[in-house]
Amino acid sequence: MLHWLSLNSGITSNVLSFLMLIVWITYLQLLFIQFRATRRSSILITRAAGRGMRSRCLVTNMSSEPLYVTSLIGTLHIGERQIELPLTDLHELPDDLGQDPRSKMGQGSLSTGQYLDMGHFEDIASTMLQANEETDVAIKDVHQLDLVVVAFYAPERLPVGAVRSFHFDHGAPKGARVRPLTISTAQIRQRRQRRELLKKVEYHM
Numbered sequence: 001m002l003h004w005l006s007l008n009s010g011i012t013s014n015v016l017s018f019l020m021l022i023v024w025i026t027y028l029q030l031l032f033i034q035f036r037a038t039r040r041s042s043i044l045i046t047r048a049a050g051r052g053m054r055s056r057c058l059v060t061n062m063s064s065e066p067l068y069v070t071s072l073i074g075t076l077h078i079g080e081r082q083i084e085l086p087l088t089d090l091h092e093l094p095d096d097l098g099q100d101p102r103s104k105m106g107q108g109s110l111s112t113g114q115y116l117d118m119g120h121f122e123d124i125a126s127t128m129l130q131a132n133e134e135t136d137v138a139i140k141d142v143h144q145l146d147l148v149v150v151a152f153y154a155p156e157r158l159p160v161g162a163v164r165s166f167h168f169d170h171g172a173p174k175g176a177r178v179r180p181l182t183i184s185t186a187q188i189r190q191r192r193q194r195r196e197l198l199k200k201v202e203y204h205m
Contacts, residue, residue, distance in 0.1 A: 042063045074087050
């Protein structure tokens, strides 16, 4: 064996160098994947504390770093018509915002795992109808709510975001139900989508 290795030392050296190169490429690729993962935002929009119209809407930061939620935009679907309004600064707030001012304002800095409690789905829809002076529209006429979260994430210059839609099933046997239309929250990370998101925020300013 040693005699064969001595006769083929050049081939052996090349094979070992090639294997070492593969190991380093794999290692660097894993480092790159981990680096990208730490730079990517992850925002969840979920239903909590029940399934009815009085269940609550939570916005949770699951990113590896803190982010700042700057705006929440809701869209109500009423028949063939849609109403899009910013939920942030939609109405005047009292001076005393309690123990969770971020949830009251619908904006603020969130560390990893922290969340905003946006309130009951029924109240979100009612507030939007009142703000848009929809006096002839009742909650039972609203069949869907789309929620868009706009945030700034430390490593990124453009805003990042997330979107999820919820169906209001008013014909459910045990009372109206809030049903997410997708299993997970869609993340807004592509540069083109984020530019469009920035334009949407500027439109509602």
